[in-house]
Amino acid sequence: MMADQDPQADDDVNLPRAAVNKLIKEMLPNIRVANDARELILNCCTEFIHLLASEANELCGKQSKKTITPEHIIKALESLGFASYVVEVSDVLTEHKKEAKTRRKASTKLEKMGIPEEELLRQQQALFAQARIEQAQAEQEEFMKWKQAQTIQQQESSTIAPVSEHDNHNDEHDDDN
Known part of the structure; x- marks a missing residue:
């Protein structure tokens, strides 16, 4: 064949x-x-x-x-001659019909909403765009906080000047006078 x-x-x-x-x-x-x-x-x-x-x-x-x-x-x-498979095949068919019915109900709900699929897609894309904007703003705010913390840390480290050996040597000479 x-x-x-x-x-x-x-x-x-x-x-x-x-x-x-x-x-x-x-x-x-x-x-x-x-x-x-x-x-x-x-x-x-x-x-x-x-x-x-x-x-x-x-x-x-x-x-x-x-x-x-x-x-x-x-x-x-x-x-x-494959009658032994009929019960299992019938079970799979029943399960498939249930799943198909569930999918049809979901698509029917969308149709009953009265909103065309193109409009739903447009709304979804608008939501994605808004989410990207909000994510970028959150990242910007996080960066600004980090930058502010870095600036504060640099200011604190510059106000606390370490005592150098030269300063220690001058202090000794001051004591001698």
């Missing part, structure tokens, strides 16, 4: 190596996996996805549908 395809086109449908490597590292944190084994895992994952997508597409077509749904994927898993 895959051998008939153009090798260049095959690169376009592979999973990202970084993603597969990350999965391997998460699943097997204390085990080193050779590069050729990583490549084999990548190819197996890609082939599995192709197989599953083809089966789901076939099931979808039998129902005269044009869009593969999660239910088609679950039926494809069962028909391909």
Whole structure:
């Protein structure tokens, strides 16, 4: 099946190596996996996805549908002999639907506010600019305090002149007189 395809086109449908490597590292944190084994895992994952997508597409077509749904994927898993994965896949699907619903609620709240996204972006940028100004002012004030402390310290050190040996020598001569 895959051998008939153009090798260049095959690169376009592979999973990202970084993603597969990350999965391997998460699943097997204390085990080193050779590069050729990583490549084999990548190819197996890609082939599995192709197989599953083809089966789901076939099931979808039998129902005269044009869009593969999660239910088609679950039926494809069962028909391909991967029924043991159905419970876990269904759990992931349920979790995904909950997260998607939460995201939709958040975006709906913004829409209900009646403020266009461009205006919200403008307001955000204005707030960032104001924060930068306030930060610069705070830094300037801090610098001025530091400079003032340095000036005071220099004044104090110049008013307390250390007694030099020359002054001590003159004091001795004053005593002799």
